[in-house]
Amino acid sequence: MKQRLRRWGYALLQRNLARTFRRIEWLGRLEAPAPDRPVVLYANHHVFQDSYVLGWFIERVLGRRAVVWMEELDRFPFFGVMGPLPFPADDAERRAATVRRTARLMREDPRTVLFYYPEAKLHSADEGLLRFAPDLFQRLERVLPDVQWWPVALRVTAWHDARPTLLMTGGPIREQATGAERESLKRLVARLETPGDAWRTTLLEGRPGPHERWDFSVTRRLFSRLSLRGA
Secondary structure, eight states: OHHHHHHHHHHHHHHHHHHHOSEEEEESOOOOOOTTSOEEEEEOOOOTTHHHHHHHIIIIISOOEEEEEETTGGGSGGGGGGSEEEOOTTOHHHHHHHHHHHHHHHHHOTTEEEEEOTTOSOOOGGGOSOOOOTTHHHHHHHHSOSOEEEEEEEEEEOTTSSSOEEEEEEOOOBSSOOSOHHHHHHHHHHHHHSOTTOOEEEEEEOOOOHHHHOOOGGGHHHHHHHHHHHO
């Protein structure tokens, strides 16, 4: 039952993303982590829909199991069937239990991918990448078993269209936390700001905007006559 609800939830999420974005594209080559080890995918937190996108990307594009630590899960408990685990700001005991549960999931199923926001809050991209403790990832490494570390950046662009395009890109996958994770993520964010003619792979083709779907040129003569009559 839970797996059926999870599949249904991600199918519904994909339809919602297709209505929100003209397309979702990956910039550069998509080199996914080895499937036999769990992953911490860490990302910037500048896009309202980034958790939807990352969860969908992990489950439907990579074919792996998505997990995220969600501060407000108690307000939206139905999201729990899709991978979020509780991480309330006012309950250290529950947060610790969630970390232990994540480690257990990773040991039981190496396809597990925790997507994680080191900035710890959603904020405007205009503020740049917020600072976080340089030893943050080393501390995570002590409690999560044998994980790979993968930086991924997201950016919404093409606002001139009826529906914007969401760009994603990833950096090198590391076997260990290095302390340079912020710099890695910062470079990826900057790369998306000036993508140029870099190779792109469409991950999701969204619904075309009205300027692409509609063409009323067949009425041109009618409206030309109406205009002349009113002149």
